[in-house]
Amino acid sequence: MADAPLVVGIGGTIGAVSSTERALRIALDAAGREGFRTRLFGGEDMARLPLYDPRSTTRTHHEQDFVAAVRDASALIIASPGYHGSISGVVKNALDLLEETAKDARPYLADMPVGLIATAYGWQATGSTIAALRSIVHALRGWPTPFAAAINTQITKFDDQGGVTDPAVMEQLCMIGKQVARFAPLVDRTGR
Template sequence: MHASNDHHAGSRPFVVGIGGTAGGTSSTERALAIAMKAAAARGVDTQMFGGEFLARLPIYVPKAPQRTAEEIQFVETVRRADGLVIASPGYHGSVSGMIKNALDLLEETARDSRVYLSGMPVGLVVTAYGWQATGSTISALRSIVHALRGWPTPMAAAINTSASRFGDDGTCEDPAVTAQLGLIGDQVADFLQLHRKSA
């Protein structure tokens, strides 16, 4: 059984970002980076797993005799995390297979002293080319986070990339979307600060 992340006591909170698409930097990954930047501005250490990394994770096999270096890195990093931000494109009305596969890999933490994402704040971001997939994908992500015992933040960002575009420099032309993403980073940081004060 692995230890919890109690070694973070007295150190800066650590938030992990998970998101993107296969085949290069996407609007999803750029949106995730904006939310993570907002968390970092609040004194939080961050690390992102973007599409290029997530695409290298093999399909999760629960009883595999060994794990790849990427699988081990991903699970061990999430084990150290105090919070998460998850960003997925809306594919056919739900979470992309690549993001779901990464979250399925967290089954490796089922026997940890901190099971899955127990007690962790989790910010959610969804991008889609049109509005139809955004709501159902956010709902699916919330259900997954609940099943993993995490706490979805009150704010989730639904981004219609046909109307709100991201530049190659990572910025979004829509200030309302930038504000939404910043609020997600802020809420994850707020949760961690409140938790530390009550501990």
């Protein structure tokens, strides 16, 4: 399994494990069942990333670890809570850090499949958050997978054991994991 392709998950909120991070874990587990290694950068990990400063000439080991994982990835899954109609600041900060890859042979998320998940307490912010994530992934030259999950956490609840109250939501999250796994073999991580 050590040489299996990698799917990196980015998402969650600062503080306790959130619905967003639980949803992301379900999608990553689905990619894992398809034979992929997975790596989660949840809320606790993103809280360790300082605000991105493009002028900085040094990076913390947390920043370096995050960028190295994305460089090694064949696919990503990004999950964000809907904050005020868009993605959270910690998710955006993590994505901004990918500017470190601008001069790589494969810059940013070039040609990489990216699954998207948005959670919000109500339906309104889920759609705009997915739209914002799609725009960011396109700007980073990635390929959003055809399906994205919009989850209303006012209705759908997650538990500590990896379960969810709505079987349709479980199916949607598993579909995201399967889609990134299906499209990841098409990626050439060397940038050729």
